[in-house]
Amino acid sequence: MTSSSHLAVASAFAAAVLTLPSLIAQTPPPLRADAPAGAVPPPWVYTINTPVPPGAPAAPADDTPRSVPGSTVRLTRAQLGDLFNPPDWRPENHPPAPEVVAHGRKPDVRACGYCHYPNGQGRPENSSLVGLPAAYIVQQMADMRAGLRRSADPNMRPPAAMLAIAKASTVEEDRAAADYFASFAYRKWIRVVETPTVAKMKIAGGVFVPIVGDGAGTEPIAGRIIETPEDVARAEVRDSGSGFIAYVPPGSIRRGEALVTTGGGTRTIACGVCHGADLKGLGAVPPLAGRSPSYTVRQLFDLQHGTRRGPWAPLMRAAVQKLTLDDMVAIAAYTASREP
Numbered sequence: 001m002t003s004s005s006h007l008a009v010a011s012a013f014a015a016a017v018l019t020l021p022s023l024i025a026q027t028p029p030p031l032r033a034d035a036p037a038g039a040v041p042p043p044w045v046y047t048i049n050t051p052v053p054p055g056a057p058a059a060p061a062d063d064t065p066r067s068v069p070g071s072t073v074r075l076t077r078a079q080l081g082d083l084f085n086p087p088d089w090r091p092e093n094h095p096p097a098p099e100v101v102a103h104g105r106k107p108d109v110r111a112c113g114y115c116h117y118p119n120g121q122g123r124p125e126n127s128s129l130v131g132l133p134a135a136y137i138v139q140q141m142a143d144m145r146a147g148l149r150r151s152a153d154p155n156m157r158p159p160a161a162m163l164a165i166a167k168a169s170t171v172e173e174d175r176a177a178a179d180y181f182a183s184f185a186y187r188k189w190i191r192v193v194e195t196p197t198v199a200k201m202k203i204a205g206g207v208f209v210p211i212v213g214d215g216a217g218t219e220p221i222a223g224r225i226i227e228t229p230e231d232v233a234r235a236e237v238r239d240s241g242s243g244f245i246a247y248v249p250p251g252s253i254r255r256g257e258a259l260v261t262t263g264g265g266t267r268t269i270a271c272g273v274c275h276g277a278d279l280k281g282l283g284a285v286p287p288l289a290g291r292s293p294s295y296t297v298r299q300l301f302d303l304q305h306g307t308r309r310g311p312w313a314p315l316m317r318a319a320v321q322k323l324t325l326d327d328m329v330a331i332a333a334y335t336a337s338r339e340p
């Protein structure tokens, strides 16, 4: 998929970077102001939790075991927050998971199944891992560990947490997780809805949730993608059986289809050449169909701005370099609407 000389240069570079961990640490280069998608990471995909107003009452201590529809599992609030023994409401919806996915390794390798869910379906503030090629997963972990892949917004907490995990995990752990997630299929669980208006939302747990009571109402979608749980209560307890709705601007799916399938003249290049005819992936190139459009916009933005620049990223350069934010939204609306 890329020339061996290029890979050799890239891995020599990665090795050099690896020996200088202090240099790659906390000084992200400024994002290019002349990039067609702008210099500012859009806050509606690089989600940061809405601050809780000072003096707001804390949630009452409550140890009543919780349940979700169709599961006999019962979990307390403390159990729901255990990063080394994540909630698994539906052990029947995935094969037995390896140690790193089910429990991680203390103190720094949090269980992959916590954020990405035990069945790898993932959430908008992270990503779906199930059904990705194993070689691709291993490469992404290596890129993050080498400082070649990070989020354009270092203040968004989940990607920062992911980076810390990739730096602490071993290649053997990466492979175990990769083989697991590659061994079964992603299933559609995002419903893409075109709409001129959306409910006013706040961000909690990394995702948009409608405001209820004071401040509730609707507002124009204004070019954004707003991804929100189908059922807020079930998402709050990390139910891997309850998916998301992605609200997208009117007309974006058709506009995205034209860009994805034809390249839109010289705007981009048709994606199917590498990502497979139905965007279901090809070899080590990841599938795009049916996956979170918020995640997709973040990746297109990161690739355009060079914060994602692993050895395989140059293959994406011609596809992303001229895209505006509106193009990215349209593309992501279309790819998310496809059958995985």
Ligand code: HEC
Pocket: 100, 101, 109, 110, 111, 112, 113, 114, 115, 116, 125, 126, 127, 128, 129, 132, 136, 137, 138, 140, 141, 150, 151, 158, 159, 160, 161, 162, 165, 169, 173, 174, 177, 178, 286, 295, 298
């Ligand atoms: C604290 C939450 C969290 C945990 C735990 C976590 N991840 Fe992630 N992961 C993320 C986030 C957030 C992203 C998306 C980053 C972004 O938007 O750029 C991500 C992205 C990824 C990706 C990139 C997917 C793609 O399509 O390119 C891989 C691979 C990955 N994680 C693997 C793992 C593995 C393996 C583990 C366990 C060792 C793990 N993650 C544990 C939060 C987490």
Ligand code: HEC
Pocket: 139, 259, 260, 268, 269, 270, 271, 272, 273, 274, 275, 285, 286, 288, 296, 299, 300, 308, 309, 310, 311, 312, 313, 315, 316, 319, 331
């Ligand atoms: C020449 C081959 C090629 C073409 C054409 C191409 N891609 Fe990619 N794409 C890749 C490769 C290789 C990667 C993995 C990059 C990496 O490892 O950083 C990738 C990664 C991505 C990712 C990140 C996926 C993830 O799980 O994180 C997205 C999103 C993406 N491509 C979208 C597109 C879209 C949309 C188009 C068309 C407009 C497109 N690509 C065209 C090869 C290609």
